[in-house]
Amino acid sequence: MRPSFFHHLHPPTIPSPQARWRYTLGAGGMAFFLTLVLILTGALEAFYYLPSPQEAPQSIQTITYLVPYGALLRNLHFWSAQLLVLVSGLHLLRVIFTGAYTPPRRFNYWLGLAAFVLILFLDFTGYALRWDSGVHWALVAGTNLLKKIPFIGQALYIAAVGGSQIGNATLVRFYGWHIFGLTLMIVILIAWHIFRVRRDGGVAVPPPDRRQSPERISRFELVRREALAALLLGAGLVLLSAFVPAPIGGPIIPGASVVEARAPWFFLWVQQLLKWGDPFIFGALIPLLALALLAAVPYIAPVKPEELGSWLPPSGRLAQAITAVIGLAIVILSLMAWLPV
């Protein structure tokens, strides 16, 4: 069989043990598939969405209730975005817990980490675009947090909000960032990330003499597996989106009491931290420190080449421990914010 365009995007062969689901979890591939779904569904939503505070909730109601299959489309966009946070988080954990951040993949690890941060921003801006009573609190709290950053806080706030308070300009800015600025950045980052995967020698593997098996799979098998994963994930997504609606709320009524004083789920841990003290320290500095620690992992515990290609390499223990602590803390903090006190 002659390789097609899609086959040519893949290396001719890759080592068989490292092509297994249980090694890669397929997380990077799933994240890529979800990104494609997001771009496609987002582009379709853009035909109906009206970026103004008065019209945004109505246009979302139009998509949700009146456009044939509009609810499915919106739910697909929503669920893909939520899953993308989980799947790219999983991908990050896989990379750390297999030591794949070690040079020569260190730079690509940072590219991936940056993409993960962008995904969080994309999720938050997308969440805010609902512009309904369900997101109002998080929008106000999130942007006010910017003000607490010393020296540059006020400028950051004005840059994000487009004025002294949330209004028309805020929505247009969030819209611009969501559909253009952040999307363009993440598309470039993902393309670079995938290019670097091949440039750095594919999925992290031990040196040839340390491999358990010399077997390799062809690009045809690889594409077949990817297509299989895409089909199954697509089926799951469609099913989820057909029956579990994305959240929607009534319009924001100025002066009305807050309907839902809760951050979106992926920032619940920050909300919990904010309850404990100074907004700058707990809301910005601690999350940034956690991110910096993750970024420093390639220096903290570089993994020996012969230990690559399998889970939990011993020379990466410190990195694994740091990540486990950060991950557990995020889960526990999120649960604390989510569960009724």
Added chain:
Amino acid sequence: MKSLAFPLACLALLAALLGAAWQQSRTPKPVALIPTLTGQVEYCLTCHGDVPEISPSHPVKTFGCVICHGGERLALDKTIAHSTMRGGANPSDLQFVEASCGGTNCHSGAADLHNDHIPRVLSSLQATYAGAVANVLYTFGAQNDLLAHLSAAPLPPSNGKSLPALNPSTETSPQVLAFAQNCLNCHLQAQPRPGVEYSRFTGCSACHTPTAGIDLASTNRPVIHKLTTAISYTQCNTCHNRGNYDLVKMQFVPRQDHPADRLNDYYQPIAQFTRCEWTLDCIDCHTSGEAMGDGLFHNTKKEAQYVRCQTCHGTIDQLPLTKTITDPDDLALRLSFLNPVIDLKVGDTILVTDKGEPLWNTRMLPDGTYELFDKATGQRFTFRPVKGSACQQKADEQSSAACHACHSVER
């Protein structure tokens, strides 16, 4: 197995897509309405197609639903669709009435007083209850005069003016406090007391939506979507004639009976009344200026209520005031158009009050007598002027008690 995986995955996706199509087929078909007044599509009728039209003056094709009720016109989810409604099921509640019913083409901001309905109601004693508040405060030493300074509840301003609300938490007199707590449930802004005999909504709907005798708390009651100017005495009775205030205990003492026979048990035992007071409906005599307000903050009911026996019957010296309709846009013609119990025309002569309000359901007959059509039932009555009759009542003694001396009904 390997060769089956791909077709099976395709089947899974197909099944999921079929599931999505099935789910889409289950969603209700949106029913669109584009009211001519707003020109904006609304989908309320998807669920509310069975609600009857509220009145011939508010056809749904012209008004739609949202212009009065608010709400999210595009949402097909109950919670979201209803999230921005004004006043729940009753947008005429006085807190929302300006947004729901106001506007210069509607019920506020009109150049002529009569059509300035909302400011009239907001200043009226029905809304402020200010006369009773002033009397009680004066009686118990909480104010020095009998003038209306406070209203029973916070109200939006009427043409820029409003009375501050009586605030029970700042009252020191136990009687005034008890009054504030026990006696303020009859004005238009108050929720009615529990019980089917008090069954009414708030705001405009208190009078204009017929609820008398319907248990509003019942979950299986019919939808009451009606506005009318043909207001029966039974609707007035949801506030009036329901019992007495005990000024010692500062409590409302509701009457225990449920008056069914209007002649024998409607009025309380000590009351004197004439035939027209139990055969006609309240609004046949009491004009809209009296009942709905005239834009002034009156101090007492006595100031606001001015229609007397002589308004229709005159005195031994004078015939009642009349007016011959010449303008095809005359207020009397417009009002009779809204409630067509009488076929009033240009050239007809009708009775008018001494403030000039038309008694548009009356007409002078060629023989010098008059006819009146009951606004609620359409029933025709005829009556004569006092002048030329055997009545000897002095022209300057025209209180109701003076007329009742001869004309009260025995029961």
